[in-house]
Amino acid sequence: MSDRQPPRPTDSELAILGVLWERGPSTVREVHEQLNKDGATGYTTVLKLLQIMTEKGLVVRDESERAHVYESRYGEQKTQRQLLTDLAERAFGGSATKLVMQALSGRKANAAELNAIRELLDTLEGESR
Amino acid sequence: MSDRQPPRPTDSELAILGVLWERGPSTVREVHEQLNKDGATGYTTVLKLLQIMTEKGLVVRDESERAHVYESRYGEQKTQRQLLTDLAERAFGGSATKLVMQALSGRKANAAELNAIRELLDTLEGESR
DNA sequence: ACCGACATACGAAACTCTTCGTTGACATCG
DNA sequence: CGATGTCAACGAAGAGTTTCGTATGTCGGT
Numbered sequence: 001m002s003d004r005q006p007p008r009p010t011d012s013e014l015a016i017l018g019v020l021w022e023r024g025p026s027t028v029r030e031v032h033e034q035l036n037k038d039g040a041t042g043y044t045t046v047l048k049l050l051q052i053m054t055e056k057g058l059v060v061r062d063e064s065e066r067a068h069v070y071e072s073r074y075g076e077q078k079t080q081r082q083l084l085t086d087l088a089e090r091a092f093g094g095s096a097t098k099l100v101m102q103a104l105s106g107r108k109a110n111a112a113e114l115n116a117i118r119e120l121l122d123t124l125e126g127e128s129r
Numbered sequence: 130m131s132d133r134q135p136p137r138p139t140d141s142e143l144a145i146l147g148v149l150w151e152r153g154p155s156t157v158r159e160v161h162e163q164l165n166k167d168g169a170t171g172y173t174t175v176l177k178l179l180q181i182m183t184e185k186g187l188v189v190r191d192e193s194e195r196a197h198v199y200e201s202r203y204g205e206q207k208t209q210r211q212l213l214t215d216l217a218e219r220a221f222g223g224s225a226t227k228l229v230m231q232a233l234s235g236r237k238a239n240a241a242e243l244n245a246i247r248e249l250l251d252t253l254e255g256e257s258r
Numbered sequence: 259a260c261c262g263a264c265a266t267a268c269g270a271a272a273c274t275c276t277t278c279g280t281t282g283a284c285a286t287c288g
Numbered sequence: 289c290g291a292t293g294t295c296a297a298c299g300a301a302g303a304g305t306t307t308c309g310t311a312t313g314t315c316g317g318t
Contacts, residue, residue: 010305014219028265045307047266052305066314067265081235083220084228090143091212097242099213100232101249103225106210113226114254118247120230125243139275157295174277176296181275195284196295265314274305281298288291 006074007056008086012041012049017072017079020059025071135203136185137215141170145178146201146208149188154200 009017019034020026026034032046050070053059062069074082084096092098109117138146148163149155155163161175179199182188191198203211213225221227238246 011219012306018220018222041306042308044266044309048268048308049306051267077231080220080228080231083216084232084235087212087216088232090140091147091209096232096236097238097246099209100229100246102206102209103213103217103229103232104246104249104253106213107225109226109253111254114250117226117229117233118250120233121243121247121250124233124238125240141276170276171278173279173296177277177298178275180297259318261316261318263315263317265312267312268310270307270309272305272307275303277301277303279298279300282296284293284295286291286293288289 006058006082008083009053009058009079013053013058016046016049016053017058017076020070020072021076025062025069027067027069029067031070135187135211137212138182138187138208141178142182142187145175145182146187146205149199149201150205154191154198156196156198158196160199 015035016031019031023030023034028043028047028050031050032041032043035041035046050059050061054061054070058073059070060073062071072079084099088094088096088099092102104117144164145160148160152159152163157172157176157179160179161170161172164170164175179188179190183190183199187202188199189202191200201208213228217223217225217228221231233246
């Protein structure tokens with residue numbers, strides 16, 4: 001039991017992970033510049049966050065160069081599924097199906113999106129057979 | 130602009146809201162007893178949480194009796210949709226459809242659940258026509 | 259060898275969340 | 289009346305989050 005379940009990332013951490021998923025392995029400077037296209041966060045703030053995220057095991061750090069290179073430890077989809085499982089647990093009595101149905105009825109999707117979901121359902125049903 | 134957007138409930142707050150949705154308007158004691166069937170939380174902890182939630186506007190309080198009666202201010206579904214919108218925004222680039230597809234592929238649903246979702250899709254498509 | 263640019267590390271401040279002990283009000287029962 | 293039990297209110301402690309200033313190290317050029 002060397003390392004444990006990854007902790008749920010906070011909002012700021014998720015913003016940083018988003019950049020890492022989009023750009024791939026990046027330095028603090030690169031993450032900071034990408035992030036500052038929207039809101040303003042100081043350079044050292046991003047650095048500190050990344051240091052903490054390293055301690056938590058959310059990212060891995062390559063220190064071989066002067067400017068350390070950070071990379072998300074878990075893939076985007078894996079993290080998304082983890083977040084969904086968490087939310088289902090906390091707010092939907094553990095039922096992912098209830099979550100899906102609430103997400104669907106809560107908004108208008110266009111025909112293309114609905115079709116994509118339908119195709120996915122077909123695939124899933126085929127697999128379980 | 131008398132009151133603002135309700136804040137996202139924390140984990141503990143969500144646990145309390147769950148009890149209020151299940152039981153309807155309840156006193157601190159009732160919430161506490163229900164909550165303690167699983168994990169242990171002190172009475173005053175629940176009280177404090179409910180006081181803070183009142184300040185935040187997550188619940189409303191009826192003080193006409195000695196034991197105040199608390200009620201969730203927002204319905205369960207409304208809160209669930211809010212949480213889903215939040216999560217889509219933070220982790221799925223704002224796309225609820227991506228969220229739904231990830232939730233579906235992340236787990237095995239049984240045939241009955243898949244059918245329920247399919248029916249929901251039919252209903253939605255019918256409405257948009 | 260020095261200077262400026264750029265990098266990490268450290269620590270503190272402000273804030274939120276969660277927990278619970280203590281206090282004081284009030285009612286009920288003996 | 290006084291003891292006991294129930295209740296809200298308050299304050300404070302400890303952990304986690306987010307922010308950033310400051311210190312320190314290192315590289316490249318002049």
